[in-house]
Amino acid sequence: MAETRKGFLIDTTRCIGCRSCQVACKQWNKLEADKTANQGSFENPRDLTPNLYNRIRFVEQADSGSVKWLFMNERCMHCGDAGCMKVCPSPGALYRTKEGIVAFNREKCISCKYCVSACPFNIPRYGTDDKVSKCNLCGDRVAGGMPPACAKACPTQSIQFGNRAELVARAKAAKKSIYGESDLMGLGVVYALEGKPEEYGLPAKPSIPVSIFLWKDVIKPLGILGFWGSVGAMLLHYVTIGPKKLDDETNNKEESHE
């Protein structure tokens, strides 16, 4: 996957908070408008929704008696080690494309919502159809050789799309402070930050919850082992002792009636 893996470099120092990326995503993916209210901030909407795959988080900071903003594009990270895929019990509901995209198929989603608790970034949302919803990295555009809608719309090239390894190398050459290079086997969305990740609302060391490992790597395999162990024991009984006889059963019933 390494050579073909596509991804984003989001250079937060270039973002001007215009939200063209939000609008372009809605337009390309035919996502309905969300009803919002003015809450005294330019940040709008205040959270991702089933109809909003990416949004700009406005982080206000005091700056010598004035206010400055950090802008952070929030979206699915297309993790190399994706907790959502690890925990999903429905094959094909969440899957990886050859470009490294973590895509989803609503028809195969069984609405269990396990992926929500397994995501280190709190990304998956559920719509009125109760099916998973998140950034699909414009898989249809990428497969057709086009850049994702958000990257194409960004007027400052804050969102750059391409070969992930090349984007990381470019950011390093420019001495940027990179987030996501190797976390979770490398995020598909790598950020160039001006400050600490926590200032942008990003976890410093993103990780999949331990309970997910226990379920996936210990409890589930033990359950499967137990199931096949029972099947094996039944087969062994059948081969060595043979099937239970009808006469035996009838005799037993008669004895119990007496």
Ligand code: SF4
């Ligand atoms: S950010 Fe969350 S939803 Fe996206 S791939 Fe990673 S674990 Fe899955």
Ligand code: SF4
């Ligand atoms: S890659 Fe496509 S689906 Fe994902 S946020 Fe950008 S425009 Fe939306």
Ligand code: SF4
């Ligand atoms: S389009 Fe580019 S500059 Fe505008 S808000 Fe999105 S990332 Fe920032």
